[in-house]
Amino acid sequence: MTTERVTFPGHDGQDLAARLDCPDGPLLGTVLFAHCFTCSKDIPAARRIAGRLAAMGLAVLRFDFTGLGHSDGEFANTTFTSNVDDVVCAAGYLANRDMAPGMLIGHSLGGAAVLRAAKHIDSVRAVTTIGAPFDPAHVTHNFKGALDTIAREGSAEVDLGGRPFRITRGFVEDVSAANLAPAIRDLNAALLVMHAPRDTQVGIDNAGEIFKAARHPKSFVTLDDADHLITKPRDAEYAAEVIAAWSGRYLDLRPPAPPPGAPEGIVRVSEADADGFLQDVNAGPEHHVLADEPEAYGGTNRGMSPYGFLSAGLGACTSMTIRMYARRKGWPLSHVHVDVCHDKMHAQDASGGEKIDGFIREIYLEGDLTDDQRQKLREIANKCPVHRTLERASKITTRLADQG
Template identity: 70%
Template sequence: MPTERITFAGHAGTPLAARLDLPDGPVLATALFAHCFTCSKDIPAARRISARLAGMGIAVLRFDFTGLGHSEGEFENTDFSSNVQDLIRAAQFLTHRDMPPDLLIGHSLGGAAVLRARAGIPSVKAVVTLGAPFDPAHVAHHFEDALPEIQSQGSAEVSLGGRSFVIGKGFVDDIRAAELDLAIADLRAALLVMHAPQDATVSIDNAASIFGTAKHPKSFVTLDDADHLISRPRDAEYAAEVIAAWAGRYVDLSPPAPPPGAPEGVLRVSEADPNGFLQDIQSGPYHHTLADEPKAYGGTNRGMSPYGFIAAGLGACTSMTIRMYARRKEWPLDGISVDVCHDKVHAQDAFPGAAAKIDQFTRVIRLCGPLDAAQQAKLLEIADKCPVHRTLEQGAKVITRLSEVTPAPR
């Protein structure tokens, strides 16, 4: 998916670094993503969720809060309220681009921030929290040993996630004063609360409090055994798919009608795991699946193999073609199933004298219903007329070209 690197002015006027993940096709909606405490816009969960939503037609702006990541400013001078103001500035930036945000997504403390920021972003129709605390002061447990020094000295240097940060007394005072009850109760947007029951950083009690305080429409979805940072690709992918499916009830995600005679469009395959063979497959805004190889071949077996997809296409096309013919004839065909097996066989078995191996697909077709012998024979004949069968039988021309080289994200 295309990604724009952009900057906009934060609450203090300093430039904030952002990425705008865009769909390949039309933008059906726009989301604004707020990252977790002391994290950045480029953590794996933010990247993967944004990419998957972009694949479904939802543009996503993710940015580094003031003083974090590639954004300018001093983290020491920020607090929870300034994060909220940064979110509102980001929404204003999107609005000036004619992309007012429809959806707010916040991870951990970013989840608390989007709940508070919603009142300042009137275009928002839906809000999603991921592992969010009900009380922003919850984050103080990350540096509780330094609290006495912060209170007495005004600030202290703490180590969080292997990095050093200066936490000021203003930050501590602000999170302690930042109660969210009223903001959640008066959210005036649909709410989706996502949380892992075994989250060791922010307990699921926080999710229960957010959900209980909110008014309908509201939904609660468990992230099962995901960790707080949603670091596993499969957990981030699951979260993105749930968010897109849920948001479709509150945000119009209907793609514009294609012109008559338009082709099906572009199917994009993107590498999901450079250490294995897992691939993301996105066809249009709604259809997503995974391709992989079996573990015996170095894959993780999380999706069908490439040949499995070919076999699936043949089986589906066969069933559809038979149904189309039987429906037109008004024959009593109650059900169809097609089993497809793929093998490599010696070409001489099919073409005498040939020494190479070719691909062989074997179909076993089951027709349910009170069909007579002549009807069954005709439907078996019709199966060979399915377009995918003809493509495989006759071969196809594949044209390959190299796109412009895209630099790797920093």
């Protein structure tokens, strides 16, 4: 993933700061991400979701609303309506770069904003909300006892997440007057509602109201025990993977043909989480898996270890080779599976306690096979290409499982 820092004019002409996360491979689509109330484009959930989507071929623009993060302007002069206008401005910026967004994602109040903004963005085919309120005025519960002061004096400073923000009467009146029901009903785009049942900031009943107001196609996915800010990496990655899979039904995400002369057979491995060891493994434009280390070794155990992939390569190649041979011979092999384990072992001829890599491979053959056929398939297993590659520097022990 490559990240470009960009700016574009917001609703009042002030520059808004943004990051455009682009895939390393083919660009399959563009997503516009709107962050939660008083947050920024750089909160962990936004970074992680953008990173996961970029790994799947989607460019993601995440920006700071006016007066927040690195964007210019005064937050005290903004309203819910101005946030909606900022979303439309961000979409216009992308359109001017021939990257008009096909999907909008909004987190919390940003979710309410994208629901309102969608009708003004012709390119949008799908909308996702994460922990969004059905009634934008829900955000005023964060102001606690300051509402009377705001109404009486026109503004007041409130503490939000340990930071002071000046909230004006105009903001309260604007957000209180917002009615999302008509916008949701007339969305004219597929809707994915994501919410956590244990969200203590925006209750899950909001998700129910949004879902009820929407017309089909619409989907609801629970985020289980995630918190409102989606702070756990596992929750953010789950959300991103669901969004990417769901959006494929509504966006044209077919990979374009590779350019002339492009090399084939490239496997690209890149960090998905710099705080741990999680890796994105992409084999061409269509195949994506995760690699990781167990928690005991500082990883998060969200994918196979590198040695797990090595063992998988040996097992897969073994099974395929056996199947090809049995098919060619017309033998009654109904099913094959291969168990592989890897370990370090002492070399028979090594001095000084030197160890080499060892693989133990158990082959399970099903079908009405003779003993001679079973033994021949065992021999064929040793001829699989990955076996030959590994055996040049590794010791591989192969045995047939006792199924008697």
